[in-house]
Amino acid sequence: MARIKGGMNARRKHNRVLKLAKGYRGARSKQYRIAKQAVMRALTSSYAGRKQRKRDFRKLWITRINAAARLNGLSYSKFMHGLKLAEVDMNRKMLAELAVNDAEGFKELAELAKSKIA
Secondary structure (H helix, E strand, O other): OOOOOOHHHHHHHHHHHHHHOOOOOHHHHOOHHHHHHHHHHHHHHHHHHHHHHHHHHHHHHHHHHHHHHHHOOOOHHHHHHHHHHOOOOOOHHHHHHHHHHOHHHHHHHHHHHHHHHO
């Protein structure tokens, strides 16, 4: 039986990696071995970045809620505690949206939180 060379499979594999490395600088987009390392690292970083994005947004929401709560005479922790006592189930994303776009609505929540704490 005749021997089959692996050239087609190797070329397909190389082209798949080089396509992912398109736009990288220098040898990272031209040479397979170096491109493979760059792509592996980039895919790892992108996976980690998707997790990091969730943490960053939560941090941003908490900062916005804290700033708005302090304008209404409360700290972030006291505000959240007061909402919990008042049984207001609203996530931080929505509270931050209220803090930025609806100051009056947020002020009402702050007053409610104050009344439940005292």
